[in-house]
Amino acid sequence: MSMWVDKYRPRSLDELDYHKDMAQNLKHLVKSPDFPHLLVYGPSGAGKKTRIAAILRELYGPGADRVRIQRQAFDTPSKKKIEITTYSSNYHIEVNPSEVGFQDRVVVQELIKHVAETHPLDQHPFKVIVLQEVDRLSKDAQDALRRTMEKYISSCRLILCALSTSRVTPAIQSRCLPLRVAAPSKNQIVKVLQIVSKKEGIIMPLELADRISDSADGNLRRAILMLESCRAEKYPFVDKQPIVEPDWEKYLRETAFIIVQEQSPQRLLLVRERLYELLCHCIPADLIFRGLLKELVKNCDNQLKAEVCAEAARCQWRSTRGSKTIIHIEEFVAKFMAIYKRFIEQAMMADDFDD
Amino acid sequence: MDAFLKTGKLGKSAGRSSESAVSGVAGSQKESKKKSWPVPWVEKYRPRNIDDVVQQEEVVAVLGKILTGADLPNLLFYGPPGTGKTSTILAAARQLFGDNYKERILELNASDERGISVIREKVKKFSQQTASATLPDGRPCPPFKLIILDEADAMTVAAQSALRRTMEKETKSTRFCLLCNYLSRIIPPITSRCSKFRFKPLKDDLILQRLEKICSEEGVRFESGVLKSLIKACEGDLRRAITSLQSCHRLKGKDHVLTIVDVEELSGLVPLERIEELFTACQTGNYDKVDEVVEKMSRNGLPAAKVLDQFFHFVLESGELTDAQKAKIFQKISECNFRLMDGGSEYLQLMDLGTTIMLSVA
Numbered sequence: 001m002s003m004w005v006d007k008y009r010p011r012s013l014d015e016l017d018y019h020k021d022m023a024q025n026l027k028h029l030v031k032s033p034d035f036p037h038l039l040v041y042g043p044s045g046a047g048k049k050t051r052i053a054a055i056l057r058e059l060y061g062p063g064a065d066r067v068r069i070q071r072q073a074f075d076t077p078s079k080k081k082i083e084i085t086t087y088s089s090n091y092h093i094e095v096n097p098s099e100v101g102f103q104d105r106v107v108v109q110e111l112i113k114h115v116a117e118t119h120p121l122d123q124h125p126f127k128v129i130v131l132q133e134v135d136r137l138s139k140d141a142q143d144a145l146r147r148t149m150e151k152y153i154s155s156c157r158l159i160l161c162a163l164s165t166s167r168v169t170p171a172i173q174s175r176c177l178p179l180r181v182a183a184p185s186k187n188q189i190v191k192v193l194q195i196v197s198k199k200e201g202i203i204m205p206l207e208l209a210d211r212i213s214d215s216a217d218g219n220l221r222r223a224i225l226m227l228e229s230c231r232a233e234k235y236p237f238v239d240k241q242p243i244v245e246p247d248w249e250k251y252l253r254e255t256a257f258i259i260v261q262e263q264s265p266q267r268l269l270l271v272r273e274r275l276y277e278l279l280c281h282c283i284p285a286d287l288i289f290r291g292l293l294k295e296l297v298k299n300c301d302n303q304l305k306a307e308v309c310a311e312a313a314r315c316q317w318r319s320t321r322g323s324k325t326i327i328h329i330e331e332f333v334a335k336f337m338a339i340y341k342r343f344i345e346q347a348m349m350a351d352d353f354d355d
Numbered sequence: 356m357d358a359f360l361k362t363g364k365l366g367k368s369a370g371r372s373s374e375s376a377v378s379g380v381a382g383s384q385k386e387s388k389k390k391s392w393p394v395p396w397v398e399k400y401r402p403r404n405i406d407d408v409v410q411q412e413e414v415v416a417v418l419g420k421i422l423t424g425a426d427l428p429n430l431l432f433y434g435p436p437g438t439g440k441t442s443t444i445l446a447a448a449r450q451l452f453g454d455n456y457k458e459r460i461l462e463l464n465a466s467d468e469r470g471i472s473v474i475r476e477k478v479k480k481f482s483q484q485t486a487s488a489t490l491p492d493g494r495p496c497p498p499f500k501l502i503i504l505d506e507a508d509a510m511t512v513a514a515q516s517a518l519r520r521t522m523e524k525e526t527k528s529t530r531f532c533l534l535c536n537y538l539s540r541i542i543p544p545i546t547s548r549c550s551k552f553r554f555k556p557l558k559d560d561l562i563l564q565r566l567e568k569i570c571s572e573e574g575v576r577f578e579s580g581v582l583k584s585l586i587k588a589c590e591g592d593l594r595r596a597i598t599s600l601q602s603c604h605r606l607k608g609k610d611h612v613l614t615i616v617d618v619e620e621l622s623g624l625v626p627l628e629r630i631e632e633l634f635t636a637c638q639t640g641n642y643d644k645v646d647e648v649v650e651k652m653s654r655n656g657l658p659a660a661k662v663l664d665q666f667f668h669f670v671l672e673s674g675e676l677t678d679a680q681k682a683k684i685f686q687k688i689s690e691c692n693f694r695l696m697d698g699g700s701e702y703l704q705l706m707d708l709g710t711t712i713m714l715s716v717a
Contacts, residue, residue: 028608034395036602042656077470143509147464153395165623166660166695171436174595177602178623183654218654286700293703297642305642306710313691313699313707320698 042181045219096132116152135162183218256295263337285325434554437592464505482529507533508540556591577613588622645709659701
């Protein structure tokens with residue numbers, strides 16, 4: 001039994017539930033003889049991969065769904081072997097080059113050359129290479145991609161997938177057709193949730209769908225997962241049915257609360273433990289920063305909010321440069337404590353003065 | 356019997372001829388298919404000879420002299436993307452060496468392995484070969500080969516150093532042409548061995564001319580003002596303008612009349628309303644409002660780098676802000692942009708900028 005997210009994933013461009021204009025345009029594109037390189041970007045859970053899969057299916061028919069997982073090995077110039085997981089059908093190959101860290105350039109170069117050398121089966125004029133997380137590619141790899149994209153255009157096309165185009169070099173952007181996949185609106189999520197529950201044969205009150213889509217943050221995958229876990233928790237649904245939120249979010253909120261409660265070195269130690277706990281469960285640092293910031297600023301005035309915000313932005317940036325993220329998160333927490341404590345003390349002094 | 360044999364023969368020969376006819380047809384079909392195979396417009400409208408190159412008069416003048424017999428120095432072209440660096444040198448090579456110019460040039464770019472070992476082996480070997488002073492068809496041509504190092508600023512310093520001596524030693528048989536975006540990333544010993552040419556960003560009216568020509572040849576229909584907004588979006592990068600134009604055309608189908616909205620969407624431009632929305636949210640001095648707008652932006656998948664970029668122009672042209680305020684905001688924009696490129700989170704950087712503006716305007 002598969003998860004609902006996978007079970008009810010639209011398979012073709014016609015089945016897509018929202019961004020129908022784009023689906024129409026994509027159909028034009030697939031039919032036209034010259035298919036360009038694509039750069040698909042948008043927040044997570046907006047349906048980038050679903051759209052890519054639908055495009056592939058539209059191009060190649062159901063054969064594109066038969067995917068096998070392989071480990072491919074590449075040699076670096078210094079004769080070191082690196083391995084990467086690829087997902088491929090007869091027509092396309094999907095890979096996430098950032099898996100191999102700074103060696104991603106080799107993967108990009110070798111893989112594309114390798115794929116472009118062999119001609120595709122049947123009458124299809126080209127194969128497709130899907131690269132995930134292009135915004136995490138190193139500068140070298142992106143440079144390597146530039147010319148390769150032009151050189152092998154006769155036998156392969158690239159579909160690049162990224163969260164945002166900010167870190168994709170302009171040179172690559174100018175060689176691709178950009179497709180922005182915006183997150184679905186609240187109503188769209190509600191609609192999809194209704195469709196899913198109808199297909200699943202469960203009765204869902206509108207109020208619950210509303211609340212789920214509110215807390216899903218425009219992430220459709222998350223919304224459907226929440227629906228499924230609600231169903232698992234209690235069915236038939238009752239009034240005020242609690243929505244199951246990811247544990248770590250609750251945990252993070254509590255952590256923020258602890259920080260606001262008291263500012264002292266002992267508290268910092270306690271917080272450190274909790275931060276380690278979060279990091280151990282593979283919660284990415286930028287989500288932690290974001291979550292903490294959102295909670296922490298609730299108790300500040302404007303001036304303070306700006307200060308905290310600036311600190312968060314600085315520490316998060318530095319955390320991507322260093323190798324140990326915990327140090328930077330802790331720095332942020334300590335900074336916040338200092339700022340907040342000063343603010344409270346000033347307020348108290350002002351109070352004393354008034355008295 | 357005779358008749359049968361004859362008919363048999365006839366049938367056979369007829370069959371054969373029809374077969375050959377079929378294969379002939381198939382062959383020609385294949386050929387025509389190959390011929391009609393669509394080329395990206397960027398390649399299709401690449402200048403064929405150097406006089407087609409727009410705007411870069413100095414380079415064209417120098418290359419023109421070389422075509423009439425003057426000596427070719429080692430060249431270093433630098434300038435922003437899409438200004439015609441690769442096109443210029445390829446067009447010049449075509450004119451110098453005729454249609455078989457590919458045999459006379461070695462084109463290496465960042466996608467090829469270009470470490471120090473390749474410079475030592477491949478480049479050295481190629482540069483040591485001598486070239487004859489006549490082409491296969493008997494025409495005279497300069498007795499050297501051309502090594503084009505595209506995207507030279509992506510080469511390592513070690514590889515660049517390895518190039519130094521090779522460049523000097525093999526001047527008899529080889530000329531180098533380095534193309535790069537940033538001159539500062541080329542080591543000085545290399546720059547001093549080349550004559551440098553700066554490629555300027557293309558002027559708007561020149562891009563307009565080109566785009567109009569392409570549109571009329573490809574039968575693209577568009578609303579008035581579309582080309583203008585396209586040019587604005589591409590910031591002097593002709594390649595980007597042409598690609599965007601073609602993307603729009605492909606995505607919307609042949610009969611669609613292009614509108615400004617299409618162009619904005621496909622050139623990755625953030626709509627002006629969004630920028631204004633962010634600014635007014637900052638003006639209210641309400642943190643939650645700013646948070647809401649930034650959240651909305653990231654949900655819509657608007658790339659933060661583009662937002663920063665356009666916000667910069669917006670602030671620059673804004674009449675409400677004093678110079679001091681602008682300076683403060685610009686400083687923050689540059690800081691945020693740097694951090695963003697360096698791996699910072701989009702949401703946090705935009706929030707940082709937003710709150711800074713909030714404080715400085717309120």
